Amino acid sequence: xxxxxALSPHPPLIVPEIxxxxxxxVQSTVDGMQQMARELxxxxxxxIVFLTPHGNVFADALSSLGQPILKGDLANFGxxxxxxxxxxxxxxxxxxxxxxxxxxxxVILDQEIAQKHRLNPNLDHGILVPLYYLQEAGxxxxxxxxxxxxxxxxxxxxxxxxxxxxxxxxxxxxxxILASGDMSHRLKSDGPYQFHPDGPVFDQTIRDxxxxxxxxxxxxxxxxxxxxxxxxxxxSIVIMLGALDGMDFQPQVFSYEGxxxxxxxxxxxxxxxxxxxxxxxxQARQRETQEQxxxxxxxxxxxxxxxxxxYIGKKPRPKLPKEMEYLRNEKAGAFVSIKKHGQLRGxxxxxxxxxxxxxxxxxxxxxxxxxxxxxxxxxxxxxLEDLVYSVDILGKPEPATRDQLDPKxxxxxxxxxxxxxxxxxxxxxxDTVEEQLRIACQKAGIRPDEDYSIxxxxxxxxx
Numbered sequence: 042x043x044x045x046x047a048l049s050p051h052p053p054l055i056v057p058e059i060x061x062x063x064x065x066x067v068q069s070t071v072d073g074m075q076q077m078a079r080e081l082x083x084x085x086x087x088x089i090v091f092l093t094p095h096g097n098v099f100a101d102a103l104s105s106l107g108q109p110i111l112k113g114d115l116a117n118f119g120x121x122x123x124x125x126x127x128x129x130x131x132x133x134x135x136x137x138x139x140x141x142x143x144x145x146x147x148v149i150l151d152q153e154i155a156q157k158h159r160l161n162p163n164l165d166h167g168i169l170v171p172l173y174y175l176q177e178a179g180x181x182x183x184x185x186x187x188x189x190x191x192x193x194x195x196x197x198x199x200x201x202x203x204x205x206x207x208x209x210x211x212x213x214x215x216x217x218i219l220a221s222g223d224m225s226h227r228l229k230s231d232g233p234y235q236f237h238p239d240g241p242v243f244d245q246t247i248r249d250x251x252x253x254x255x256x257x258x259x260x261x262x263x264x265x266x267x268x269x270x271x272x273x274x275x276x277s278i279v280i281m282l283g284a285l286d287g288m289d290f291q292p293q294v295f296s297y298e299g300x301x302x303x304x305x306x307x308x309x310x311x312x313x314x315x316x317x318x319x320x321x322x323x324q325a326r327q328r329e330t331q332e333q334x335x336x337x338x339x340x341x342x343x344x345x346x347x348x349x350x351x352y353i354g355k356k357p358r359p360k361l362p363k364e365m366e367y368l369r370n371e372k373a374g375a376f377v378s379i380k381k382h383g384q385l386r387g388x389x390x391x392x393x394x395x396x397x398x399x400x401x402x403x404x405x406x407x408x409x410x411x412x413x414x415x416x417x418x419x420x421x422x423x424x425l426e427d428l429v430y431s432v433d434i435l436g437k438p439e440p441a442t443r444d445q446l447d448p449k450x451x452x453x454x455x456x457x458x459x460x461x462x463x464x465x466x467x468x469x470x471x472d473t474v475e476e477q478l479r480i481a482c483q484k485a486g487i488r489p490d491e492d493y494s495i496x497x498x499x500x501x502x503x504x
Contacts, residue, residue: 043206043288043312045084046218046281047077048251048274048304049094049171053118056173061354064115066300073296073307074171078178080293080309087219088129088184089175090205090284092277093167093221096189097160099114101384102146103201105133106162106187107154113164119340124169129184130354132216135208136186144423145201146191167221175219190276194382195260196323198276202283203320220281222274224297224304232302234271244269244297245303251308254292256282256319274306281310288322289313327427334429339503341432342363344379344400349430352408352424368400375402376465376500377410379420381427387414391465392435403432433465433500441497448477451497460485466500 044179054060055071064071081089097104109130114123133149140147148154155162164172168187175183190198202218209216223248225240228234250258259282267275295307309322337345340362347359361368376390389409395401407430412419420428438454452466455478463484464477471477479489487493 042209042213042215043284044086044217045081045312046220046285046290046310047171048080048220048222048278048281048306048308049074049077049174050223050303050307051093051167051170051221052223052301052305053115053170053302056115056118056120056170057120059115060118063336064110067305069296069298069300070305070307073305075173075178076295077307077309078171078174078180079215080311081175082178082180082217083177084217084311086180086183087215088132088186088209089180089187089217089219090132091168091171091219091221092188092190092280093165094190094273094277095165095167097150097155098189098191099148100192102148103140103191104148104150104189105136105333106164107149107151108131108162109184111164112186113171115166116398116469118166122158124164126164126172127184129186129214131187131212132184132208132214135212136188136204139204139208139211140201143200145191145197145202145204147201161210171221171224173217179245182268187343188280189461192276195279196327197382199260199283199286199323200320202280203286203318205280205284206286209239215237218281218284220274220277222277223272224274224306225270225272226303227269227271228304229302234302236302237269237271239269240271240304241265243267243272244299247275248294248297248306250442251278251292252294254290256285260323272304273485283320285310285312287315287318292464331426331429337466338430341368341375341403341434341503342430344368345403345430345432348404348407349379349411349420350353351424352356353411353420353425356415358404365400368403369398371399373399375399375403375406376433376435377403377407378431378433378465379410380429380431381424384425386420386428387411387417389414390433390435390463392438392461399434405488421471426433430504432503434503436499436501438496438498441495443474443478443495446474446477446495446497448472448474450499452500453477453481453500454496455481455485455486455487455493456496457485457491457493460487462487467502
């Protein structure tokens, strides 16, 4: 069962051996940490599951340290104290099993894997700083599970939180969840990052939403707000709230301050009576949105999806529908792009016609995008219902100079000898010619200072 949940900042400064006389500058945070630690300790957890943004963080998978004994120190910050705590391997194995059942990417990093891939096998300061206060509150014998967040969509992070709850219930473990994370790092010009007006807005919004217990409000925060704020705690919060899914919890904000341009918010959440699961609503809403998107697909996109679904499902290639026969009369290069929960899942295409007609061009590139993009593992059948497709039909490339480029209107091809790189137009985050050329050159293995030729092309994008 989930006995308690908490949100904690992790500035090493608030550990007395590090902060020393400066502790008085963050006294509100110190007091808040002590209050939170007492409340969490009073829930008498057998295990604390830590969610940290400073461990081995991957874009596409959550991870956890897998050694029987978890070790760490704050020597990099000038502290001599060392920590050594037991890892709750039984709970960890159940979390992994539940994640697999839910098709959530989760990996356990044991000592061998950590060494092989040069990962950090030790507890990071995102865990050790709050752990210091929890041990001061009397939790010296409790076991830990150390989980690093991932840059997955909110619904998957929230679902993983629910997995933590299910795993604890399955083995009868009394668990506390501690979401480690600072708020905005852009509260002041003399902070770690340049001031941004969205920094204070993010912090106040998160504080208000948590105080009100508004989980949907937290999940629906605009991505630009979170990005502009330069925070490191949002994903930990989403997972923590998922662990409280189906519970009517009582929130309590212990303190908030931002003395060094970074927001420190401390809050606790006491689980209460059962209530309707928000996860079920979110998943139903997602299915409804996907069904509506399928009904509105353009013919090229529908054809690409039909081919991929048949190929992944090991079924014969579908026949081209009559309303798409016009594709047999056209030839052009084409790119098929696949996204999952807003993140790229595969993209392969041809600059000029490589197949007999446009229908075959789309079909061939669709299969390649799903199974042969070297940046991703092949698409699996359980993913198909979550995928979103687009098809770009390329116009004929023409020579161009830098001042004739427009990353919103034109794609670009750069060539140096046998090296060639292409970038489609109107891509998220590619707003300048310089950025467009840099990425295209990088894909081709061309140095920016080399003398390379440039071509531009227009596309018709189908969704």
